[in-house]
Amino acid sequence: MLQKVRDFINLFTQELDEINIVANSNLERWHSFIEELGINPVTIERRNHAELTGLPIPKVAFPSEYRAVLYQLEYRTKRQVKVLQTEVEDDFDADDVLDEFVRRKLNSLTKNELKKYLNASKPAVSVLDIFANASTSLNKYSVKETGDKSYSIKCNSCGASRLEEDQYDECFYCGTPLFN
Amino acid sequence: MNTKEELVKRWDIFLNTISKRFNDILEQAKAGTEQLIPQLEYDAVIISNVWTGIKGQLNSLTEKVSDTWNDKMDDLFDDLEDVTGEERMKQYYKYYDLNQEMEAKYDEAYTLAIAIAGEKISENVMKHIDLNKIHNCKQCGDKMDIKIYSFMAKNVKCTSCNMVNSYEPDPRILALEHFTIVPLANKEVYPIVYKEGKINHEIHKLDNRVEEENEKIQELRKQLISTRKERVTKFYDFIVHNVPDKAEYYNTRKEERLKWAEELK
Numbered sequence: 001m002l003q004k005v006r007d008f009i010n011l012f013t014q015e016l017d018e019i020n021i022v023a024n025s026n027l028e029r030w031h032s033f034i035e036e037l038g039i040n041p042v043t044i045e046r047r048n049h050a051e052l053t054g055l056p057i058p059k060v061a062f063p064s065e066y067r068a069v070l071y072q073l074e075y076r077t078k079r080q081v082k083v084l085q086t087e088v089e090d091d092f093d094a095d096d097v098l099d100e101f102v103r104r105k106l107n108s109l110t111k112n113e114l115k116k117y118l119n120a121s122k123p124a125v126s127v128l129d130i131f132a133n134a135s136t137s138l139n140k141y142s143v144k145e146t147g148d149k150s151y152s153i154k155c156n157s158c159g160a161s162r163l164e165e166d167q168y169d170e171c172f173y174c175g176t177p178l179f180n
Numbered sequence: 181m182n183t184k185e186e187l188v189k190r191w192d193i194f195l196n197t198i199s200k201r202f203n204d205i206l207e208q209a210k211a212g213t214e215q216l217i218p219q220l221e222y223d224a225v226i227i228s229n230v231w232t233g234i235k236g237q238l239n240s241l242t243e244k245v246s247d248t249w250n251d252k253m254d255d256l257f258d259d260l261e262d263v264t265g266e267e268r269m270k271q272y273y274k275y276y277d278l279n280q281e282m283e284a285k286y287d288e289a290y291t292l293a294i295a296i297a298g299e300k301i302s303e304n305v306m307k308h309i310d311l312n313k314i315h316n317c318k319q320c321g322d323k324m325d326i327k328i329y330s331f332m333a334k335n336v337k338c339t340s341c342n343m344v345n346s347y348e349p350d351p352r353i354l355a356l357e358h359f360t361i362v363p364l365a366n367k368e369v370y371p372i373v374y375k376e377g378k379i380n381h382e383i384h385k386l387d388n389r390v391e392e393e394n395e396k397i398q399e400l401r402k403q404l405i406s407t408r409k410e411r412v413t414k415f416y417d418f419i420v421h422n423v424p425d426k427a428e429y430y431n432t433r434k435e436e437r438l439k440w441a442e443e444l445k
Contacts, residue, residue: 104250116247119240119243125233125236125237127205127208127209127212127234127237128208128212130209130230130233130234130237131212131216131230133229133233134226134229134230134233135226137225137226137229138216138219138220138226139219139220139221139222139223139226140223140225140226141223141225142221142222142223143222143223143351143352143354143355145351146308146350146351146352147350148313148315148328148347148348148349148350148353149347149348150315150316150318150324150326150336150345150346150347150348151318151345151346152317152318152319152343152344152345152346153344153346161319161343161344162335162343162344163342163343163344164337164344165334165335165336165337165344166335167344
């Protein structure tokens with residue numbers, strides 16, 4: 001049973017590798033691949049529009065197409081795992097290996113593989129790029145106003161001064177509020 | 181089929197490559213920062229922005245190592261019958277230790293970069309501040325007792341005519357609290373922060389289900405609490421010493437943070 005589980009996981013890994021090979025090959029091969037799975041390729045307009053947004057667009061597999069393929073693989077493999085689990089439930093080692101595969105790889109397959117694929121599509125950023133990008137913020141937030149100041153607050157009505165440091169209510173002389 | 185020794189060697193080579201790449205990035209960042217510092221006026225936002233970008237690079241490297249372990253190496257080690265669970269964990273911890281080491285090196289370099297930037301900003305500000313400047317009462321003209329190097333606006337009563345004058349410090353001095361004093365406080369406590377990080381790292385490597393290791397965890401937690409309290413005290417004492425106008429505010433913050441340190445779970 002343990003070998004059956006290992007073979008199952010190996011087949012899954014090979015299938016995932018195959019998807020990645022095709023996703024990085026050429027458009028014609030990729031489109032043919034996904035059409036066989038019943039997934040429609042995105043239109044050229046949508047590709048062009050995405051490029052205009054400045055997002056990193058992989059040369060071959062568009063992210064939503066890639067995600068759709070991963071989702072199919074994840075869904076199909078989960079159904080196969082359900083069947084396999086009933087077969088291996090009495091074999092502790094096999095059950096353990098299968099459980100670990102589900103927990104670590106299968107449950108977040110689409111999310112993790114898509115993230116890796118998108119990260120690989122991003123242009124490499126060098127330290128020089130980081131400094132160049134940050135250069136627009138040089139001294140941008142430096143205080144422009146300079147100099148300290150002292151002033152007095154007098155009553156708008158009678159001109160009397162404040163006589164207490166914590167006087168924030170009314171003028172002592174005429175009762176007019178000091179602050180509006 | 182790989183042997184255990186081949187796999188260990190492959191893993192070591194990979195981790196070494198990552199470590200070298202990280203050190204290269206760090207050296208480039210430090211060199212670039214050194215060139216930026218003389219250009220600073222009164223803020224260090226550009227330094228923060230640059231080092232945020234460098235942190236992004238560090239995160240990419242860490243992800244790469246994590247993916248390699250999870251997707252390849254873990255399974256390869258698992259497939260070998262002569263690799264025990266303990267040996268597998270030992271290989272995993274090489275990645276975990278490298279990660280902690282890279283984080284610590286980054287934190288140290290960033291703390292130092294921001295502190296040096298803060299010192300430069302302070303130098304710039306002090307060139308333009310006249311600490312002996314006199315302010316006169318707006319009512320009677322008598323000289324008022326005002327500290328130019330202060331961090332809060334205040335109301336000052338004239339000793340001659342009793343009129344209350346309002347004083348606002350130079351905004352560049354006010355900005356020093358954020359851009360200079362706090363970074364210097366962080367630099368002051370960095371060795372303690374490093375020690376905290378190491379203790380936390382050791383705690384996470386132990387298994388609390390194993391009695392012997394659980395005892396060690398409890399001992400390390402006590403050390404962590406006392407180290408945190410030491411860090412909080414030293415940090416806020418430094419700030420209170422340098423921003424005495426706001427002593428009450430920072431002392432209250434210190435007491436809150438000390439309580440948090442005690443409540444560590």
